[in-house]
Amino acid sequence: MASTDMEDGELLQGVARGDQDALLTLHKRYVNLVYSMAWRVLQDVGLAEEVTQDIFLKLWRKGRQYDPARGRFSSWLLSVTRFAAIDRLRREERQPSPANLAVGEQDETAALEQLLPTDHAAWERGQHLRLVLEQLPSEQRQIIELAYFGGLTHSELAEHLGLPLGTVKGRLRLGLEKLRALWLDETGKKHEAARPTY
Amino acid sequence: MRQHDQLIELIPAYAMGATDANETQAVEAHLRVCAQCRDLAEDYRGLGDDLLFAAPLASAPVGLTEELRKKLNAAPPAAPKRAGWLDWLRKPGFALGALALVALVLTNVYWAGRVGSLQRQTSEFAALTQADGITLQVADGQTHADGVIYLQPNSNVALLCVYALPELEPGKTYQAWLVEDGRRVSAGTFDVNADGYGALLIQAGRPVNEFQQVGITVEPAGGSPEPTTPRIMGGNL
Numbered sequence: 001m002a003s004t005d006m007e008d009g010e011l012l013q014g015v016a017r018g019d020q021d022a023l024l025t026l027h028k029r030y031v032n033l034v035y036s037m038a039w040r041v042l043q044d045v046g047l048a049e050e051v052t053q054d055i056f057l058k059l060w061r062k063g064r065q066y067d068p069a070r071g072r073f074s075s076w077l078l079s080v081t082r083f084a085a086i087d088r089l090r091r092e093e094r095q096p097s098p099a100n101l102a103v104g105e106q107d108e109t110a111a112l113e114q115l116l117p118t119d120h121a122a123w124e125r126g127q128h129l130r131l132v133l134e135q136l137p138s139e140q141r142q143i144i145e146l147a148y149f150g151g152l153t154h155s156e157l158a159e160h161l162g163l164p165l166g167t168v169k170g171r172l173r174l175g176l177e178k179l180r181a182l183w184l185d186e187t188g189k190k191h192e193a194a195r196p197t198y
Numbered sequence: 199m200r201q202h203d204q205l206i207e208l209i210p211a212y213a214m215g216a217t218d219a220n221e222t223q224a225v226e227a228h229l230r231v232c233a234q235c236r237d238l239a240e241d242y243r244g245l246g247d248d249l250l251f252a253a254p255l256a257s258a259p260v261g262l263t264e265e266l267r268k269k270l271n272a273a274p275p276a277a278p279k280r281a282g283w284l285d286w287l288r289k290p291g292f293a294l295g296a297l298a299l300v301a302l303v304l305t306n307v308y309w310a311g312r313v314g315s316l317q318r319q320t321s322e323f324a325a326l327t328q329a330d331g332i333t334l335q336v337a338d339g340q341t342h343a344d345g346v347i348y349l350q351p352n353s354n355v356a357l358l359c360v361y362a363l364p365e366l367e368p369g370k371t372y373q374a375w376l377v378e379d380g381r382r383v384s385a386g387t388f389d390v391n392a393d394g395y396g397a398l399l400i401q402a403g404r405p406v407n408e409f410q411q412v413g414i415t416v417e418p419a420g421g422s423p424e425p426t427t428p429r430i431m432g433g434n435l
Contacts, residue, residue, distance in 0.1 A: 002372075011234070020267070020270050023266075023270065024263065024266070024267065024270075027262075027263060027266055028263065030254060030261070031258045032257055032258050033251075033260075034253070034258075035256060035257075035258035035262075035423070036253045036254060036255050036423065037253050039256055039423045040252070040253035040254070040332040043385055043418070043420055044419075044420030044421065044422065045259060045373070045384055045386075045420055045421030045422070045423070046387070046421070048423075049258070049422070050258050052258060052262065053262065053265065053269065055264060056266055057266070057270075058268060060270060071247070073246050075250055078251065079250060081382045082250065120324050121257070122248075122251050123251050125229075125251060126248050126249065126250065126251020126252040126253075127250060127251070127252065128255075129248045129251075129252050130252040133252065144214075146388060147211070147214050147215075147216035147267070148214050148216075148246070148249055148254075151215070152216065153215075153217060153218045154211065154216060154217060154218050154221065155217050155218050157216070169207075169208075169211070170333060172211050172216060173207055173208075173210050173211060176211065176214065176242065176245075176278065178209035179212060179245065179247055180210070180241070180242065183245060183248070189289065190433075
Protein backbone atom coordinates (compact mmCIF):
# COMPACT_ATOMS: atom_id res chain seq x y z
CA MET A 1 0.00 0.00 0.00
CA ALA A 2 2.70 2.42 0.99
CA SER A 3 4.51 2.43 -2.33
CA THR A 4 1.29 2.88 -4.28
CA ASP A 5 0.12 5.72 -2.10
CA MET A 6 3.54 7.34 -2.12
CA GLU A 7 3.60 7.26 -5.87
CA ASP A 8 0.15 8.80 -5.97
CA GLY A 9 1.36 11.43 -3.52
CA GLU A 10 4.35 12.25 -5.68
CA LEU A 11 2.13 12.50 -8.74
CA LEU A 12 -0.25 14.81 -6.89
CA GLN A 13 2.68 17.04 -5.98
CA GLY A 14 3.53 17.09 -9.68
CA VAL A 15 -0.06 18.06 -10.52
CA ALA A 16 0.15 20.92 -8.03
CA ARG A 17 3.29 22.12 -9.86
CA GLY A 18 1.43 22.02 -13.18
CA ASP A 19 3.00 18.81 -14.49
CA GLN A 20 0.57 17.47 -17.13
CA ASP A 21 2.33 14.10 -17.33
CA ALA A 22 1.67 13.57 -13.62
CA LEU A 23 -2.05 14.11 -14.14
CA LEU A 24 -2.11 11.90 -17.23
CA THR A 25 -0.42 9.13 -15.23
CA LEU A 26 -3.08 9.42 -12.53
CA HIS A 27 -5.69 9.43 -15.30
CA LYS A 28 -4.29 6.25 -16.78
CA ARG A 29 -4.18 4.65 -13.35
CA TYR A 30 -7.69 5.54 -12.20
CA VAL A 31 -9.80 6.47 -15.23
CA ASN A 32 -11.59 3.12 -15.39
CA LEU A 33 -12.32 3.15 -11.66
CA VAL A 34 -13.71 6.69 -11.82
CA TYR A 35 -15.70 5.94 -14.96
CA SER A 36 -17.15 2.77 -13.41
CA MET A 37 -18.47 4.71 -10.42
CA ALA A 38 -19.84 7.50 -12.62
CA TRP A 39 -21.57 4.98 -14.87
CA ARG A 40 -22.96 3.05 -11.89
CA VAL A 41 -24.66 6.21 -10.61
CA LEU A 42 -25.72 7.74 -13.94
CA GLN A 43 -26.11 4.68 -16.16
CA ASP A 44 -25.44 6.77 -19.22
CA VAL A 45 -22.21 6.45 -21.18
CA GLY A 46 -22.12 10.10 -22.29
CA LEU A 47 -22.88 11.58 -18.87
CA ALA A 48 -20.47 9.20 -17.14
CA GLU A 49 -17.78 10.25 -19.61
CA GLU A 50 -18.41 13.94 -18.87
CA VAL A 51 -18.31 13.43 -15.11
CA THR A 52 -15.10 11.41 -15.44
CA GLN A 53 -13.41 14.18 -17.39
CA ASP A 54 -14.67 16.83 -14.96
CA ILE A 55 -13.20 14.91 -12.03
CA PHE A 56 -9.73 14.91 -13.57
CA LEU A 57 -9.99 18.53 -14.65
CA LYS A 58 -10.95 19.49 -11.10
CA LEU A 59 -8.00 17.48 -9.87
CA TRP A 60 -5.85 19.52 -12.24
CA ARG A 61 -7.21 22.80 -10.94
CA LYS A 62 -7.73 21.93 -7.28
CA GLY A 63 -5.55 18.89 -6.65
CA ARG A 64 -4.42 20.31 -3.36
CA GLN A 65 -7.88 19.71 -1.89
CA TYR A 66 -6.94 16.07 -1.27
CA ASP A 67 -5.75 15.54 2.29
CA PRO A 68 -3.69 12.32 2.69
CA ALA A 69 -4.52 12.28 6.40
CA ARG A 70 -8.15 11.48 5.58
CA GLY A 71 -7.51 8.26 3.68
CA ARG A 72 -6.06 6.73 0.57
CA PHE A 73 -6.20 8.70 -2.67
CA SER A 74 -8.34 6.19 -4.59
CA SER A 75 -11.06 6.24 -1.89
CA TRP A 76 -11.08 10.04 -1.91
CA LEU A 77 -11.22 10.10 -5.71
CA LEU A 78 -14.13 7.64 -5.82
CA SER A 79 -15.97 9.49 -3.08
CA VAL A 80 -15.64 12.77 -4.99
CA THR A 81 -16.80 10.98 -8.15
CA ARG A 82 -19.82 9.50 -6.40
CA PHE A 83 -20.96 12.89 -5.14
CA ALA A 84 -20.31 14.56 -8.50
CA ALA A 85 -22.27 11.86 -10.33
CA ILE A 86 -25.18 12.07 -7.88
CA ASP A 87 -25.17 15.85 -8.29
CA ARG A 88 -25.30 15.42 -12.07
CA LEU A 89 -28.09 12.86 -11.72
CA ARG A 90 -30.15 15.44 -9.82
CA ARG A 91 -29.38 18.25 -12.26
CA GLU A 92 -30.43 16.06 -15.19
CA GLU A 93 -33.59 15.17 -13.22
CA ARG A 94 -32.94 11.52 -13.92
CA GLN A 95 -34.29 8.75 -11.73
CA PRO A 96 -31.67 6.61 -9.98
CA SER A 97 -31.93 2.95 -10.71
CA PRO A 98 -30.94 -0.13 -8.70
CA ALA A 99 -29.02 -1.62 -11.62
CA ASN A 100 -27.89 -5.17 -11.51
CA LEU A 101 -24.48 -5.29 -9.87
CA ALA A 102 -23.72 -8.69 -11.33
CA VAL A 103 -20.55 -9.18 -13.33
CA GLY A 104 -21.06 -8.80 -17.07
CA GLU A 105 -19.81 -10.96 -19.86
CA GLN A 106 -16.24 -9.84 -19.62
CA ASP A 107 -13.93 -11.66 -17.26
CA GLU A 108 -13.10 -8.89 -14.81
CA THR A 109 -10.35 -10.81 -13.09
CA ALA A 110 -8.56 -11.43 -16.35
CA ALA A 111 -9.03 -7.82 -17.39
CA LEU A 112 -8.11 -6.40 -14.00
CA GLU A 113 -4.49 -5.68 -14.81
CA GLN A 114 -5.54 -3.80 -17.92
CA LEU A 115 -8.39 -1.89 -16.33
CA LEU A 116 -6.90 -1.09 -12.96
CA PRO A 117 -3.11 -0.97 -12.77
CA THR A 118 -3.11 -0.37 -9.02
CA ASP A 119 -5.11 -0.70 -5.79
CA HIS A 120 -6.19 -4.29 -6.39
CA ALA A 121 -6.71 -5.03 -2.67
CA ALA A 122 -9.30 -2.27 -2.24
CA TRP A 123 -11.02 -3.29 -5.45
CA GLU A 124 -11.17 -6.93 -4.38
CA ARG A 125 -12.70 -5.93 -1.02
CA GLY A 126 -15.34 -3.93 -2.88
CA GLN A 127 -16.10 -6.76 -5.27
CA HIS A 128 -16.44 -9.15 -2.34
CA LEU A 129 -18.87 -6.73 -0.75
CA ARG A 130 -20.81 -6.65 -4.01
CA LEU A 131 -21.25 -10.42 -3.79
CA VAL A 132 -22.35 -10.08 -0.16
CA LEU A 133 -24.86 -7.42 -1.21
CA GLU A 134 -26.36 -9.86 -3.69
CA GLN A 135 -27.15 -12.24 -0.84
CA LEU A 136 -29.62 -9.76 0.67
CA PRO A 137 -33.36 -9.93 -0.05
CA SER A 138 -34.02 -7.97 -3.24
CA GLU A 139 -36.08 -5.21 -1.57
CA GLN A 140 -33.27 -4.52 0.92
CA ARG A 141 -30.58 -4.61 -1.76
CA GLN A 142 -32.62 -2.25 -3.92
CA ILE A 143 -33.04 0.33 -1.19
CA ILE A 144 -29.34 0.24 -0.25
CA GLU A 145 -28.35 0.76 -3.90
CA LEU A 146 -30.80 3.64 -4.30
CA ALA A 147 -29.51 5.30 -1.14
CA TYR A 148 -25.81 4.77 -1.82
CA PHE A 149 -25.52 5.02 -5.61
CA GLY A 150 -28.64 7.14 -6.15
CA GLY A 151 -27.99 9.56 -3.29
CA LEU A 152 -31.58 9.37 -2.03
CA THR A 153 -32.47 10.19 1.58
CA HIS A 154 -35.20 8.53 3.65
CA SER A 155 -37.98 10.87 2.49
CA GLU A 156 -36.77 10.78 -1.13
CA LEU A 157 -36.67 6.99 -1.04
CA ALA A 158 -40.23 6.92 0.31
CA GLU A 159 -41.40 9.15 -2.54
CA HIS A 160 -39.40 7.29 -5.18
CA LEU A 161 -40.64 3.86 -4.09
CA GLY A 162 -44.16 4.94 -3.10
CA LEU A 163 -43.73 3.43 0.35
CA PRO A 164 -44.49 4.80 3.83
CA LEU A 165 -41.54 6.60 5.42
CA GLY A 166 -41.46 4.15 8.33
CA THR A 167 -41.24 1.17 5.97
CA VAL A 168 -38.35 2.78 4.10
CA LYS A 169 -36.41 3.56 7.28
CA GLY A 170 -36.90 0.06 8.63
CA ARG A 171 -35.99 -1.62 5.36
CA LEU A 172 -32.82 0.43 4.88
CA ARG A 173 -31.70 -0.08 8.48
CA LEU A 174 -32.35 -3.84 8.39
CA GLY A 175 -30.61 -4.15 5.04
CA LEU A 176 -27.52 -2.27 6.18
CA GLU A 177 -27.38 -4.17 9.48
CA LYS A 178 -27.57 -7.45 7.60
CA LEU A 179 -25.00 -6.30 5.07
CA ARG A 180 -22.61 -5.31 7.84
CA ALA A 181 -23.14 -8.63 9.65
CA LEU A 182 -22.53 -10.65 6.48
CA TRP A 183 -19.56 -8.48 5.59
CA LEU A 184 -18.00 -9.05 9.01
CA ASP A 185 -18.84 -12.77 9.01
CA GLU A 186 -17.35 -13.45 5.62
CA THR A 187 -14.45 -11.09 5.58
CA GLY A 188 -13.96 -10.34 9.27
CA LYS A 189 -10.44 -10.47 10.47
CA LYS A 190 -8.92 -10.92 7.05
CA HIS A 191 -10.29 -7.61 5.81
CA GLU A 192 -9.79 -5.84 9.09
CA ALA A 193 -6.12 -6.70 8.73
CA ALA A 194 -6.05 -5.50 5.13
CA ARG A 195 -7.92 -2.27 5.85
CA PRO A 196 -5.71 0.81 5.79
CA THR A 197 -5.53 2.81 8.97
CA TYR A 198 -6.91 6.29 8.61
CA MET B 199 -31.41 6.72 26.92
CA ARG B 200 -34.62 6.79 24.92
CA GLN B 201 -33.10 9.31 22.57
CA HIS B 202 -30.01 7.09 22.23
CA ASP B 203 -32.19 4.09 21.31
CA GLN B 204 -33.93 6.11 18.62
CA LEU B 205 -30.82 7.69 17.19
CA ILE B 206 -28.67 4.57 17.13
CA GLU B 207 -31.16 3.15 14.63
CA LEU B 208 -30.36 6.04 12.28
CA ILE B 209 -26.58 5.47 12.36
CA PRO B 210 -26.43 3.04 9.39
CA ALA B 211 -28.42 5.38 7.14
CA TYR B 212 -26.48 8.40 8.43
CA ALA B 213 -23.14 6.81 7.53
CA MET B 214 -24.39 6.20 3.98
CA GLY B 215 -25.63 9.79 3.67
CA ALA B 216 -29.28 8.72 3.53
CA THR B 217 -30.69 10.64 6.50
CA ASP B 218 -32.83 13.74 5.95
CA ALA B 219 -31.46 17.09 7.11
CA ASN B 220 -33.29 17.11 10.47
CA GLU B 221 -32.17 13.53 11.18
CA THR B 222 -28.58 14.34 10.24
CA GLN B 223 -28.59 17.26 12.64
CA ALA B 224 -29.95 15.13 15.50
CA VAL B 225 -27.46 12.30 14.86
CA GLU B 226 -24.49 14.66 14.69
CA ALA B 227 -25.48 16.29 17.96
CA HIS B 228 -25.76 12.86 19.56
CA LEU B 229 -22.43 11.66 18.18
CA ARG B 230 -20.69 14.45 20.04
CA VAL B 231 -21.74 12.91 23.36
CA CYS B 232 -22.01 9.16 22.64
CA ALA B 233 -18.85 7.11 22.14
CA GLN B 234 -20.80 3.93 21.34
CA CYS B 235 -22.60 5.59 18.44
CA ARG B 236 -19.37 7.22 17.22
CA ASP B 237 -17.73 3.77 17.01
CA LEU B 238 -20.76 2.36 15.21
CA ALA B 239 -20.80 5.27 12.75
CA GLU B 240 -17.09 4.74 12.08
CA ASP B 241 -17.76 1.06 11.44
CA TYR B 242 -20.48 1.83 8.91
CA ARG B 243 -18.26 4.42 7.25
CA GLY B 244 -15.79 1.59 6.68
CA LEU B 245 -18.56 -0.35 4.98
CA GLY B 246 -19.33 2.72 2.87
CA ASP B 247 -15.64 3.03 1.89
CA ASP B 248 -15.63 -0.55 0.65
CA LEU B 249 -18.87 0.07 -1.27
CA LEU B 250 -17.00 2.73 -3.24
CA PHE B 251 -15.16 -0.12 -4.94
CA ALA B 252 -18.27 -2.28 -5.43
CA ALA B 253 -19.32 -0.90 -8.81
CA PRO B 254 -18.55 -3.33 -11.66
CA LEU B 255 -15.27 -2.33 -13.27
CA ALA B 256 -15.76 -1.03 -16.81
CA SER B 257 -13.48 0.25 -19.53
CA ALA B 258 -13.74 3.99 -19.98
CA PRO B 259 -14.73 4.91 -23.57
CA VAL B 260 -11.96 5.33 -26.08
CA GLY B 261 -10.39 8.73 -26.56
CA LEU B 262 -10.73 10.07 -23.02
CA THR B 263 -6.99 10.50 -22.50
CA GLU B 264 -6.56 12.45 -25.71
CA GLU B 265 -9.56 14.60 -24.91
CA LEU B 266 -8.21 15.31 -21.44
CA ARG B 267 -4.83 16.27 -22.88
CA LYS B 268 -6.53 18.83 -25.13
CA LYS B 269 -8.54 20.25 -22.24
CA LEU B 270 -5.45 20.50 -20.06
CA ASN B 271 -3.76 22.67 -22.63
CA ALA B 272 -6.73 25.01 -22.46
CA ALA B 273 -7.00 24.91 -18.67
CA PRO B 274 -3.78 25.85 -16.89
CA PRO B 275 -3.64 24.85 -13.22
CA ALA B 276 -4.06 27.40 -10.47
CA ALA B 277 -0.65 29.07 -10.27
CA PRO B 278 1.23 28.84 -6.98
CA LYS B 279 1.02 31.99 -4.89
CA ARG B 280 3.73 34.54 -5.63
CA ALA B 281 3.84 37.53 -3.34
CA GLY B 282 5.56 39.80 -5.86
CA TRP B 283 2.79 39.48 -8.43
CA LEU B 284 0.11 39.85 -5.81
CA ASP B 285 1.67 43.08 -4.66
CA TRP B 286 1.51 44.44 -8.19
CA LEU B 287 -2.06 43.23 -8.65
CA ARG B 288 -3.17 45.12 -5.59
CA LYS B 289 -2.61 48.33 -7.53
CA PRO B 290 -5.99 49.00 -9.27
CA GLY B 291 -4.61 50.51 -12.46
CA PHE B 292 -2.15 47.70 -13.01
CA ALA B 293 -4.73 45.06 -12.13
CA LEU B 294 -7.25 46.37 -14.67
CA GLY B 295 -4.64 46.62 -17.39
CA ALA B 296 -3.29 43.17 -16.61
CA LEU B 297 -6.77 41.64 -16.59
CA ALA B 298 -7.57 43.19 -19.97
CA LEU B 299 -4.29 41.88 -21.37
CA VAL B 300 -4.87 38.40 -19.95
CA ALA B 301 -8.44 38.37 -21.29
CA LEU B 302 -7.15 39.36 -24.75
CA VAL B 303 -4.44 36.71 -24.75
CA LEU B 304 -6.80 34.00 -23.47
CA THR B 305 -9.43 34.92 -26.06
CA ASN B 306 -6.84 34.71 -28.83
CA VAL B 307 -5.46 31.43 -27.53
CA TYR B 308 -9.00 30.04 -27.19
CA TRP B 309 -10.03 30.98 -30.73
CA ALA B 310 -6.70 29.89 -32.17
CA GLY B 311 -7.25 26.52 -30.47
CA ARG B 312 -10.84 26.30 -31.72
CA VAL B 313 -9.86 27.15 -35.28
CA GLY B 314 -6.95 24.71 -35.14
CA SER B 315 -9.21 22.00 -33.77
CA LEU B 316 -11.86 22.64 -36.44
CA GLN B 317 -9.20 22.61 -39.15
CA ARG B 318 -7.86 19.32 -37.83
CA GLN B 319 -11.34 17.79 -37.68
CA THR B 320 -12.19 19.00 -41.19
CA SER B 321 -8.93 17.60 -42.47
CA GLU B 322 -9.49 14.28 -40.70
CA PHE B 323 -13.04 14.09 -42.00
CA ALA B 324 -11.95 14.87 -45.55
CA ALA B 325 -9.34 12.13 -45.31
CA LEU B 326 -11.97 9.69 -44.08
CA THR B 327 -14.22 10.31 -47.08
CA GLN B 328 -11.35 9.10 -49.27
CA ALA B 329 -10.41 6.20 -47.01
CA ASP B 330 -11.10 2.59 -47.82
CA GLY B 331 -14.15 1.22 -46.11
CA ILE B 332 -14.30 -2.09 -44.32
CA THR B 333 -17.62 -3.81 -44.78
CA LEU B 334 -19.09 -5.15 -41.58
CA GLN B 335 -20.52 -8.62 -41.21
CA VAL B 336 -24.17 -8.75 -40.27
CA ALA B 337 -25.50 -11.22 -37.73
CA ASP B 338 -28.47 -13.47 -38.43
CA GLY B 339 -31.80 -11.67 -38.36
CA GLN B 340 -30.37 -8.43 -39.77
CA THR B 341 -30.24 -9.63 -43.37
CA HIS B 342 -31.16 -6.27 -44.95
CA ALA B 343 -28.79 -4.21 -42.84
CA ASP B 344 -25.40 -3.09 -43.98
CA GLY B 345 -22.46 -1.35 -42.33
CA VAL B 346 -19.08 0.15 -43.24
CA ILE B 347 -16.27 1.62 -41.16
CA TYR B 348 -13.93 4.12 -42.85
CA LEU B 349 -10.49 4.54 -41.38
CA GLN B 350 -7.02 5.60 -42.39
CA PRO B 351 -3.94 3.73 -41.17
CA ASN B 352 -2.57 5.31 -37.98
CA SER B 353 -5.48 7.72 -37.69
CA ASN B 354 -7.25 8.16 -34.35
CA VAL B 355 -10.54 8.87 -36.10
CA ALA B 356 -12.91 6.55 -37.94
CA LEU B 357 -16.38 6.94 -39.40
CA LEU B 358 -18.92 4.18 -38.84
CA CYS B 359 -21.96 4.14 -41.13
CA VAL B 360 -24.89 1.75 -40.96
CA TYR B 361 -27.79 1.29 -43.35
CA ALA B 362 -31.20 -0.35 -43.02
CA LEU B 363 -30.91 -1.04 -39.31
CA PRO B 364 -34.33 -1.04 -37.60
CA GLU B 365 -35.32 1.97 -35.51
CA LEU B 366 -35.19 0.97 -31.89
CA GLU B 367 -37.98 1.20 -29.35
CA PRO B 368 -37.73 4.00 -26.76
CA GLY B 369 -35.21 3.23 -24.05
CA LYS B 370 -32.78 1.49 -26.42
CA THR B 371 -29.78 2.68 -28.41
CA TYR B 372 -27.12 1.28 -30.70
CA GLN B 373 -23.62 1.20 -29.24
CA ALA B 374 -20.33 0.66 -31.04
CA TRP B 375 -17.39 -1.17 -29.46
CA LEU B 376 -13.72 -1.46 -30.29
CA VAL B 377 -12.21 -4.79 -29.32
CA GLU B 378 -8.67 -5.26 -28.08
CA ASP B 379 -7.40 -8.57 -26.70
CA GLY B 380 -10.98 -9.65 -26.05
CA ARG B 381 -11.75 -6.46 -24.13
CA ARG B 382 -14.57 -4.29 -25.45
CA VAL B 383 -14.26 -0.55 -25.12
CA SER B 384 -17.19 1.75 -25.83
CA ALA B 385 -16.74 3.83 -28.98
CA GLY B 386 -20.03 5.70 -28.57
CA THR B 387 -23.76 5.40 -29.01
CA PHE B 388 -25.89 6.34 -32.01
CA ASP B 389 -29.42 6.11 -33.34
CA VAL B 390 -30.72 5.59 -36.86
CA ASN B 391 -33.28 7.62 -38.80
CA ALA B 392 -36.53 6.35 -40.29
CA ASP B 393 -34.58 4.95 -43.27
CA GLY B 394 -32.34 2.96 -40.96
CA TYR B 395 -29.30 5.17 -41.61
CA GLY B 396 -26.96 6.11 -38.79
CA ALA B 397 -23.38 7.34 -38.45
CA LEU B 398 -20.87 7.65 -35.65
CA LEU B 399 -17.58 9.55 -35.72
CA ILE B 400 -15.21 7.52 -33.54
CA GLN B 401 -12.39 9.44 -31.87
CA ALA B 402 -10.24 6.82 -30.25
CA GLY B 403 -7.32 8.79 -28.88
CA ARG B 404 -4.95 6.37 -30.63
CA PRO B 405 -4.94 4.68 -34.03
CA VAL B 406 -8.22 2.88 -34.59
CA ASN B 407 -6.47 0.22 -36.66
CA GLU B 408 -4.58 -0.85 -33.52
CA PHE B 409 -7.84 -2.38 -32.31
CA GLN B 410 -8.66 -5.81 -33.67
CA GLN B 411 -12.39 -5.57 -34.24
CA VAL B 412 -15.40 -3.29 -34.22
CA GLY B 413 -18.87 -4.41 -33.15
CA ILE B 414 -22.36 -3.00 -32.66
CA THR B 415 -24.88 -4.08 -30.03
CA VAL B 416 -28.28 -2.87 -28.85
CA GLU B 417 -28.07 -1.40 -25.33
CA PRO B 418 -30.31 0.45 -22.88
CA ALA B 419 -30.61 4.19 -23.64
CA GLY B 420 -27.46 5.96 -22.55
CA GLY B 421 -25.31 2.96 -23.36
CA SER B 422 -23.64 0.30 -21.23
CA PRO B 423 -20.13 0.00 -19.83
CA GLU B 424 -19.83 -3.36 -21.58
CA PRO B 425 -22.00 -5.24 -24.10
CA THR B 426 -25.16 -6.75 -22.62
CA THR B 427 -26.58 -8.24 -25.82
CA PRO B 428 -25.11 -10.24 -28.71
CA ARG B 429 -23.38 -8.36 -31.50
CA ILE B 430 -25.66 -7.50 -34.43
CA MET B 431 -22.92 -6.32 -36.75
CA GLY B 432 -19.13 -6.25 -36.68
CA GLY B 433 -15.88 -6.85 -38.46
CA ASN B 434 -12.12 -7.11 -38.28
CA LEU B 435 -10.08 -3.94 -38.53
